[in-house]
Amino acid sequence: MRRRPTMRDVALRAGVSFKTVSRVVNAEAAVSPAVVARVEEAISDLGYRRDDRARRLRQAGTHTGVIGFVLADVSNPFFSAILRGIEEVASAGDFVVVAGSTDGDPERQARVLDAFISRRVDGLVVVPARGADAQLHAEVERRYPLVFMDLEPSFEGGDLVRSDHRGGARLAVEHLIAHGHRDIAFFGDDPRVFSAAERVAGYTEALTAAGIDVEPRRVVHDHLPASGWRERLHEGLAAERPTALFTAQNFVTAGAVRALHDLGLEREIALVGFDDVEFADVVRPGISVVPQHPLELGRRAAELLLGRISGSQSPPERVVLTSAVVARGSGEIPPRRRRAR
Amino acid sequence: MRRRPTMRDVALRAGVSFKTVSRVVNAEAAVSPAVVARVEEAISDLGYRRDDRARRLRQAGTHTGVIGFVLADVSNPFFSAILRGIEEVASAGDFVVVAGSTDGDPERQARVLDAFISRRVDGLVVVPARGADAQLHAEVERRYPLVFMDLEPSFEGGDLVRSDHRGGARLAVEHLIAHGHRDIAFFGDDPRVFSAAERVAGYTEALTAAGIDVEPRRVVHDHLPASGWRERLHEGLAAERPTALFTAQNFVTAGAVRALHDLGLEREIALVGFDDVEFADVVRPGISVVPQHPLELGRRAAELLLGRISGSQSPPERVVLTSAVVARGSGEIPPRRRRAR
DNA sequence: CTGAAAGCGCTTACAG
DNA sequence: CTGAAAGCGCTTACAG
Numbered sequence: 121m122r123r124r125p126t127m128r129d130v131a132l133r134a135g136v137s138f139k140t141v142s143r144v145v146n147a148e149a150a151v152s153p154a155v156v157a158r159v160e161e162a163i164s165d166l167g168y169r170r171d172d173r174a175r176r177l178r179q180a181g182t183h184t185g186v187i188g189f190v191l192a193d194v195s196n197p198f199f200s201a202i203l204r205g206i207e208e209v210a211s212a213g214d215f216v217v218v219a220g221s222t223d224g225d226p227e228r229q230a231r232v233l234d235a236f237i238s239r240r241v242d243g244l245v246v247v248p249a250r251g252a253d254a255q256l257h258a259e260v261e262r263r264y265p266l267v268f269m270d271l272e273p274s275f276e277g278g279d280l281v282r283s284d285h286r287g288g289a290r291l292a293v294e295h296l297i298a299h300g301h302r303d304i305a306f307f308g309d310d311p312r313v314f315s316a317a318e319r320v321a322g323y324t325e326a327l328t329a330a331g332i333d334v335e336p337r338r339v340v341h342d343h344l345p346a347s348g349w350r351e352r353l354h355e356g357l358a359a360e361r362p363t364a365l366f367t368a369q370n371f372v373t374a375g376a377v378r379a380l381h382d383l384g385l386e387r388e389i390a391l392v393g394f395d396d397v398e399f400a401d402v403v404r405p406g407i408s409v410v411p412q413h414p415l416e417l418g419r420r421a422a423e424l425l426l427g428r429i430s431g432s433q434s435p436p437e438r439v440v441l442t443s444a445v446v447a448r449g450s451g452e453i454p455p456r457r458r459r460a461r
Numbered sequence: 462m463r464r465r466p467t468m469r470d471v472a473l474r475a476g477v478s479f480k481t482v483s484r485v486v487n488a489e490a491a492v493s494p495a496v497v498a499r500v501e502e503a504i505s506d507l508g509y510r511r512d513d514r515a516r517r518l519r520q521a522g523t524h525t526g527v528i529g530f531v532l533a534d535v536s537n538p539f540f541s542a543i544l545r546g547i548e549e550v551a552s553a554g555d556f557v558v559v560a561g562s563t564d565g566d567p568e569r570q571a572r573v574l575d576a577f578i579s580r581r582v583d584g585l586v587v588v589p590a591r592g593a594d595a596q597l598h599a600e601v602e603r604r605y606p607l608v609f610m611d612l613e614p615s616f617e618g619g620d621l622v623r624s625d626h627r628g629g630a631r632l633a634v635e636h637l638i639a640h641g642h643r644d645i646a647f648f649g650d651d652p653r654v655f656s657a658a659e660r661v662a663g664y665t666e667a668l669t670a671a672g673i674d675v676e677p678r679r680v681v682h683d684h685l686p687a688s689g690w691r692e693r694l695h696e697g698l699a700a701e702r703p704t705a706l707f708t709a710q711n712f713v714t715a716g717a718v719r720a721l722h723d724l725g726l727e728r729e730i731a732l733v734g735f736d737d738v739e740f741a742d743v744v745r746p747g748i749s750v751v752p753q754h755p756l757e758l759g760r761r762a763a764e765l766l767l768g769r770i771s772g773s774q775s776p777p778e779r780v781v782l783t784s785a786v787v788a789r790g791s792g793e794i795p796p797r798r799r800r801a802r
Numbered sequence: 803c804t805g806a807a808a809g810c811g812c813t814t815a816c817a818g
Numbered sequence: 819c820t821g822a823a824a825g826c827g828c829t830t831a832c833a834g
Contacts, residue, residue, distance in 0.1 A: 124581075126827055137805050142829070150803055167599050172579040173514045173525065174827035178810045184514065185580065186559065194548065195756075197739075200541035207535065207562055216576050218527065218559045221548055235557050238513040239527065240465075258508050262465075374740070381743050398538075398739035399715070402722050415536075467811055478821050483813070491819055515811035519826045 125166040134162040145170050187425060188236035189219045190229060190246040191269070196346070198370055198395055198414050199247070202269065205418020206245055213426050215242070224313070224343075226252030243425045245418075248273045250312050265428035267421045271314040279428065281421040281439040285315045285394070288410040288443060289322025292392040293366050295408070295445045297330045300454050301364040301390060303338070307356060307376060308368030308394075310343040319368040319394055338362060349375025350382075357383060363455035364390035370397050377407060377450075392451040401448055408451025411443050466507040475503040486511050528766060529577035530560045531570060531587040532610070537687070539711055539736055539755050540588070543610065546759020547586055554767050556583070565654070567593030584766045586759075589614045591653050606769035608762045612655040620769070622762040622780040626656045626735070629751040629784060630663025633733040634707050636749070636786045638671045641795050642705040642731060644679070648697060648717060649709030651684040660709040660735055679703060690716025691723075698724060704796035705731035711738050718748060718791075733792040742789055749792025752784050 127145070131138035136155060143151050144159040151159075162168070176183050189206055191199045207217050218241060220232035229249040233256075236244065243265030248256055253274045259266055260278040267279040296304050306323045309316035320341070324334050340356055342348075353376045367373040373393030380386040386405060393400075393409040400407035420439050427434075445451065468486070472479040477496060484492050485500040492500075503509070517524050530547055532540045548558050559582060561573035570590040574597075577585065584606030589597055594615045600607055601619040608620040637645050647664045650657035661682070665675050681697055683689075694717045708714040714734030721727040727746060734741075734750040741748035761780050768775075786792065 128827080138828090139805055140803090143804085146829085152803060155803085167603060169575070169578050171581055171827055173518055173581055174810085175829070176810090177514055177518065177812090178827080178829045185576075193545065194535075195538070195542045195545040197536070197538055197541070200538070200544075201536045203541075203560070204534065204536040204562060207560070211561070211572070211576070214576070216559045216561060216573075216580065218557045219544070219548070220552070220557060221545060231552070232557075234510075235526075235552070235555070237510050239525070239557065240512055240514055262508060377740070378743055381745075399718070399744060402719055403740060403743050404722075404745060469811080479812090480821055481819090484820085487813085493819060496819085512811055515826085516813070517826090518828090519811085519813045 124171075125168045126171070127168075129166060130159065130162045130168050133166065134159045183242050183429075184240045185215050186239070186241045187215050187217055187422070187429075188232075188241040188244045189217055189269075190232050190236070190244060191219065191221060192224045192247055192249075193221045194219055195221075196370070197398065198412065201414035202418035202421075205415040205420075206422040207418075208415075209419050209422035209426065215426070222247075222249050224249045226250070230255060243267075243429045245269050245421045245425060247271055250310075250314075265425055267425045267428075269417065269421050277436050279421075279424045279437050279439075281417055281424065282315075282441070283412045283417070284440050284442040285318035286322040286325070288394055288412075289319040289366070289368065290326045291322075291445055292394060292410045292451075293323050293326035294330075295392055295447070295451055296364045296366065296390055297326060297332070299364075299390065299452055302330075302332050303362045303455070304332075304364040304366055305338045305340065305356065305362040306366050306368065307340045307342075307349070307353065307372050309341065309372070311341050313343075316341065316368060323366055323368075344371075346371040346374070350378045351375075353379035354382070357385070357389075361385075361389065364453075365392075367391065367393045369393075370395040373397050373407065373409065377403060386450070387453060388456050390451055390453040390455070392445065396446070400446075405450045405453070406448025408445060408448050410445055413441055413443065416441060465512075466509045467512070468509075470507060471500065471503045471509050474507065475500045524583050524770075525581045526556050527580070527582045528556050528558055528763070528770075529573075529582040529585045530558055530610075531573050531577070531585060532560065532562060533565045533588055533590075534562050535560055536562075537711070538739065539753065542755035543759035543762075546756040546761075547763040548759075549756075550760050550763035550767065556767070563588075563590050565590045567591070571596060584608075584770045586610050586762045586766060588612055591651075591655075606766055608766045608769075610758065610762050618777050620762075620765045620778045620780075622758055622765065623656075623782070624753045624758070625781050625783040626659035627663040627666070629735055629753075630660040630707065630709060631667045632663075632786055633735060633751045633792075634664050634667035635671075636733055636788070636792055637705045637707065637731055638667060638673070640705075640731065640793055643671075643673050644703045644796070645673075645705045645707055646679045646681065646697065646703040647707050647709065648681045648683075648690070648694065648713050650682065650713070652682050654684075657682065657709060664707055664709075685712075687712040687715070691719040692716075694720035695723070698726070698730075702726075702730065705794075706733075708732060708734045710734075711736040714738050714748065714750065718744060727791070728794060729797050731792055731794040731796070733786065737787070741787075746791045746794065747789025749786060749789050751786055754782055754784065757782060 127138040127141040130141045222229040229252045247270045311317045367376045396411035468479040468482040471482045563570040570593045586608045588611045652658045708717045737752035
């Protein structure tokens with residue numbers, strides 16, 4: 121690639137000092153129209169673009185106009201919708217967004233954070249990986265603009281935007297109970313992940329409030345790739361089937377729906393999922409879920425972050441979005457069999 | 462936020478010159494172990510991170526270790542999967558990825574490109590918006606590392622990675638013809654979008670090769686938001702229904718499947734879509750598609766781009782990925798009614 | 803209205 | 819083994 125032209129190159133071609141070019145580029149007053157015209161022509165001839173790095177290095181010393189989004193996996197529609205929400209607000213404020221996937225792995229998170237911070241992003245939205253909080257804690261301590269997304273870190277402080285995992289789970293399970301179920305299985309992520317812990321807590325609360333014992337064998341936690349849940353559900357449904365399922369994450373729901381269809385049980389066993397899935401309304405029966413609002417999560421996080429970047433010193437904020445059950449069929453199937461106890 | 466510490470701050474605390482700090486940070490030899498230890502302690506006390514902008518400004522003059530992905534919409538699973546593929550290859554090469562959505566709008570594309578280029582991204586993967594090629598052409602001319610994705614620009618030159626839109630469409634329609642259909646409708650994006658034009662061309666080729674006339678009323682182009690296609694299909698299916706549909710984009714397929722189910726026609730009218738959709742295997746009948754390979758598209762583009770960034774001068778490359786029909790049911794429905802002609 | 807000097811936080815030669 | 823000077827591409831005060 122040809123070297124990008126600098127202000128000096130433009131100045132040379134226009135026959136002015138490079139400071140004059142700077143004035144034209146920044147639309148400062150006090151430049152004669154004739155000079156402006158000459159400089160602008162040189163700029164367009166050379167395809168000059170101001171180097172923002174150098175500019176900001178001198179100017180603010182620290183602002184780059186870039187914010188980072190550290191997440192588990194951009195190809196998960198939940199996260200890519202959040203990214204879109206962040207991007208909307210960011211671009212309106214003249215920021216761009218770098219995104220980095222960690223797959224929830226502490227080491228990958230550390231690498232992504234290093235890469236972002238050494239490039240001096242002005243702030244971060246972070247879905248924290250489990251067991252990798254030390255570095256994040258240090259950044260929060262130094263008041264680096266940082267908004268946690270979806271999951272809570274293991275320490276206090278810092279802004280946070282997430283769904284009400286526990287409340288949503290509770291609503292989902294209450295919905296199943298209201299349709300007559302008492303034998304409801306939980307399938308979800310590793311409980312060391314904050315949201316998974318909260319969702320199983322909501323499940324437990326709903327059962328307990330209804331006077332139903334929580335049976336350990338009905339609570340299945342696992343940490344699997346998106347494609348692994350279908351088979352995991354086959355195992356889970358091999359014997360002594362529950363009358364209903366609460367699937368605590370979008371990939372789990374997707375796997376469960378596939379497994380139920382594989383087994384021809386989609387009209388026998390009720391299902392409510394946490395987080396919406398594509399085509400939930402087309403599959404028969406439709407999939408009842410407690411949806412999240414990822415675009416809104418992204419927007420709120422970006423707004424908070426931009427506020428911090430521009431210097432807001434208010435106490436840490438916590439934004440927790442709630443939502444209600446969307447009934448589409450699968451969650452309204454009554455229990456087909458009664459068990460002893 | 463507290464000001465981030467600089468090498469000078471570290472040097473002051475460790476009682477050395479800031480050049481020595483630079484040596485430690487860059488793990489250059491020739492520093493006594495005692496000094497290294499002192500500097501490292503100061504670094505960790507202050508939470509120092511080298512400022513990569515300043516470093517690269519001095520070093521290469523131009524490299525930032527950031528590449529940009531300019532696309533239509535990150536929340537479209539097709540694009541977010543491409544992003545994931547780009548990210549994989551990029552992070553292995555120590556690059557981070559900024560992503561910017563344009564919604565295919567030339568003005569938004571110009572804004573995103575300006576934002577990226579002024580921040581001196583080292584290269585770009587671009588899904589070009591229609592009618593906004595001038596700036597991209599100039600960048601290609603100056604040999605700025607640039608890989609086009611999914612859509613071709615209106616000019617020659619530049620690297621390119623995309624699916625074989627025409628060939629895939631042809632396979633899809635041939636599949637329907639092979640199952641006895643002669644009255645096949647096309648639903649797709651604005652034909653001024655490259656991929657839409659190619660896909661309708663493939664549709665036309667398949668019909669023509671089979672000796673079937675292309676009827677203009679059977680070719681519906683529209684530029685709609687994701688949610689608009691369901692209703693649009695209702696219109697398209699209001700009267701004189703075709704026996705089969707070729708839906709030329711994932712959102713169109715999603716809308717068509719919903720419309721067919723709304724009308725109870727999902728087992729009457731055959732459907733093959735271009736690009737895969739979530740739950741295509743769970744919906745009944747399953748949705749037959751010609752899938753794309755977005756992760757692979759992303760990886761290939763990033764590999765090409767990183768090659769250019771590191772100086773490859775080989776002629777522009779064109780990577781065109783093909784794929785075959787995945788039969789899941791909807792595309793194998795025979796024609797139910799015969800029409801005159 | 804225009805320009806020469808200093809400095810943002812680093813690295814690259816050069817000295818000692 | 820350690821440091822003082824110059825410079826990356828800009829902007830910020832100061833002059834004229």
